[in-house]
Amino acid sequence: MKVCRAVLRAVFLVALLVLVPTAVAACGGDETSDESQSIVFIASNADNGIAVTGPPTAESGRTEISLNNESEKAADLQLLRVEGDHSADEVAAALTGATRGQPLPDWFFAGGGVGLTGPGESQTVTQILEPGTYYAFDTNSRTTSPELGSELTVSGDPSDQTLEADATVSAFEYDFKADGLTTGDNEVLFENTGSQPHHVIYAPIVGDATRSEIEKAIREDQAQPPIDLENERATAVLDSGGRQLVDLDFAEPGRYALLCFVSDRQGGPPHAFKGMIAEVDVE
Ligand SMILES: [Cu+2]
Structure with a gap:
């Protein structure tokens, strides 16, 4: 399959990304006044790519998810929700396959996260996290390995909170x-x-x-x-x-x-x- 190299470069590398300053618009003005928890992930240089580290646990519900990119390249934070018991090796292999257009295992789901963020920059998104097991990876590299990811267990009840914007x-x-x-x-x-x-x-x-x-x-x-x-x-x-x-x-x-x-x-x-x-x- 031919793939548009220029666009792939943009998807996976985005060297010249113009970034939004991280203006965290807490809850002001929202219909929902629910408190948000905040969790922060760090992207950093590793020998074989960009490593993502983050908290091992979080509560379900409305969550501000930030990526602080301390690496020297553009990086992103892709959350992956996993059903059942699957190792970081399996998750990394499935993610590498996904970036190459291969079929996704039936236990593997995209779980949002933070889009490409330039070196030294931070971005924040807000999501309703549901209970479950997640892994976090940078997808900037075409290939990833298990030690570059971070596992996150979200506990608590399923949330009935909603998200709204203009x-x-x-x-x-x-x-x-x-x-x-x-x-x-x-x-x-x-x-x-x-x-x-x-x-x-x-x-x-x-x-x-x-x-x-x-x-x-x-x-x-x-x-x-x-x-x-x-x-x-x-x-x-x-x-x-x-x-x-x-x-x-x-x-x-x-x-x-x-x-x-x-x-x-x-x-x-x-x-x-x-x-x-x-x-x-x-x-
Ligand atoms: Cu699509």
Whole structure:
């Protein structure tokens, strides 16, 4: 399978990511006044990649999840929810397969987390954590190994808390629906209303390029698809039903492309190859 190298570079490396300052918008103004717990993960340099460390335990419910990137490269924090007993070796192997479009084991689910974050930077998302076993990994490296991850056990009851924001981006097979986005920083409810795992990558559209021209360029593996890869940003991957509050930054008014490069659980091409590319006009 041919893969658009430029976009993969952006997905996995994002060297020139422009970052939102970490403005933690606690609970002020929300309908829900529930207290959030906060958990912090650290990305740091390791011999064979980027190691993620975090707390071994947390309580279920509304949680602010931060990534402090102390490594020298862009890094992300991908949470993976695991059903049953599976070792870090198994999880790392499944994640490596996932980044190559291989089928996902039926016990392995994307659990959100923090999208690509530049070296020395921090970002925070808010999620409702459900009880269970999670692993945290940086997916920036194409290959990962078990010692680079961190296990998190979430205990407590299933939560009935909700997340709300003025702007929403919904991902499903194989499209996006965006509502309420404005220029600058947006606190967005990003939700997966489909049945497959998805994330959202967004970047300014170059010139007058149409959606179909972008799709064609990606399908044909053109070195320069008509999107501004240097100003591309990405969320973590959510599985079916997943939701998170995330700060998305549309620095300039104009047209942006929303894209997904995750594959189906059954494996196969990245969703952008199946047409999961949307255009949004930000005023
Ligand atoms: Cu997708």
